[in-house]
Amino acid sequence: MEPRSLRARLPVGTLATDAVAAVIAEASTLGRVPVTAVDAEAATMAYTSERWFRRDGEAEIGFAPLSGFFRTRDGWVRTHANYPHHERALRDVLGLTGAAPGANDLDRARARLSALSTRDAVGIITRAGGLCVEVRHEDPVADGRLRASPLATVLRVADGPIATTAVDTSSPLRGVRVLDLTRVIAGPVATRTLALLGADVLRIDPPRMPEIAAQHLDTGHGKRSAVLDLDAADDRRRFDGLLPGADVVVLGYRPEALSRLRLDPRALCARHPSVIVARLSAWGREGGRGFDSLVQAASGIAWIESRDRITPGALPAQALDHTAGYALAAGVIAAMRRRLEVGGSWLVETSLRRVAAELLGMTRDRAGQLAEPADPSRYLQRFVVDGHDIVTAGPAVAYAGAPTRFTPPEPWGSADPVWLPR
Incomplete structure (x- = not known):
């Protein structure tokens, strides 16, 4: 079983606990309620949520077979192929196209990549539209x-009127409209957190993806x-037509796409x-596509997480994603508070790479570890969505008067692209 x-x-x-604490502090300040301590077990459950997720009793979230570490002629690379278009690109460039996915795909991928230099492997996969990075050692200067x-x-970037939104103590973002253009984990964690605090969050996706x-x-x-x-x-x-009504726009697209x-x-x-405007990226303002696992690599x-110093390892959760999500949410709440005080338009930004630097700069000791909760069932929530029984981890963010349960998720693409009445 995975950890x-x-x-x-x-x-x-x-x-994890620092990131959740930042959201609690900002939400408590905006809602004018006492700050409460982080429930470390709830944070652990939230950060490992994909391990607890069940649909009709079945686990469904994990890495695709071609997502992982591969040895090259002179080093290691990490690939990401969880999305179909990235998998197709990787299969094409590795010569796996033309046959149904099978058990020997990994062997063929390993053989192909082991014959290439790291630089060539990264280059040909990236040029083909796939995702691949070199596994590097840390760079303390960077x-x-x-x-x-x-x-x-959190930067004020333009003048504007002072906002007059009334703040509800238990739901400090009630009446706030959030336009969500994010995917994968980090951005959706940020907007899920804003929804928990009362915001009307409308996620927009392209129909082809x-x-x-x-x-x-x-x-x-x-x-x-x-x-x-x-x-x-x-x-x-x-x-x-949605933009003029939005209080917050959360972006997760690459600079070229934006x-x-x-x-x-x-x-x-x-x-x-x-x-x-809240912007999340993998690598920063100038970077390309990326995912938590690639940034770790x-x-x-x-x-650092290698068990044998020979094969690369990974964190026990996609912690860069989750931390970036909570950091972005905390930044948005801080900007909301400042907008009530001085007005203006605000820009909030973070990246997975910035989160990695934060983690790499922390003191490395056992005090920074969290065990699996003794009674996980306390932190699990059950919903029926589109006829399916869904089990997910509950919220990590809690404060005096805060909701203790998530509102159920809705099926992807099921809503009309309109704002709800305030």
Whole structure:
């Protein structure tokens, strides 16, 4: 069985509790209620949520067979093929196309990659539209530069009127509209957290790229999910009609995609006074595609977590994703509070690579580890979604008057792309 604790060489448990504590502190300040301590067991469950997820009693979330570490002629690479389009690209470039996926795919992939240099493997897979990074050792100088900035930056980037939103103590984001353009884990964790605090969160996805169903259900609590093709004129008009009503726009697309879709964060802030734009990325403002596992590999975490110093390892959870999500949510709440005080448009940013630098800079001792909860059932929640019995981990964020349960997730793409009445 895969680990359900937060035990590692790096203090991933401390990273988790600090991230959740930041959200609790911001929500408590906005709601004017006392700050409460983090429930470490709830945080552990939330960070390992994919291990607890069940649909009709079956576990469904995990890495695809071609997602993993592969030895090259002169080192190691890490691939990511959980999404069908990334898997197709990887299979094409490794010569696995033409046959149904089978048990020998891994052997063929290993043989192909072992004959290539690390540089060539990364290059040919990336150029083909796949995902592959070199497994590197940590770079303390680069990490130090990243830590010179806050885990999530919160900047006022344009003038605007002071917001007049009334704050509900138990639901400090009640009446706040959040337009969610994120995928995978980190962004959805951020917007799930905002929904827990009362926000009306509307997630928009392109129809040609459905989210992994189990992953959506594990992070979709409290949100509505709609589908719009932003390259189609009619859908684009509907999307543009949502922007003036949004208090917060959360972006998870790469810089090139944001430019193509006319969703550059600073331009959005300029066009829509008082909007808060939150941007999440894998590598930072200039980086390309990436996932938690790839950032772990490229930042040095994989070698630190190696069990034998020969084969790279990994953290016991996708902790960079979850931490980035909570950090982004905390930043959005901080921006909401500042908007009530001084007005203006705000930009909140973080990245998985910035989170990795945070973890790598922490004191490495056993105090940073968290065990699996003694009674996990206390932290599990059950829902019926589209006729299926769903089990997920419950919220890690809690404070005086806060909801103790998530609102059930809704099926992907099932909502109309409209705002609810305030």
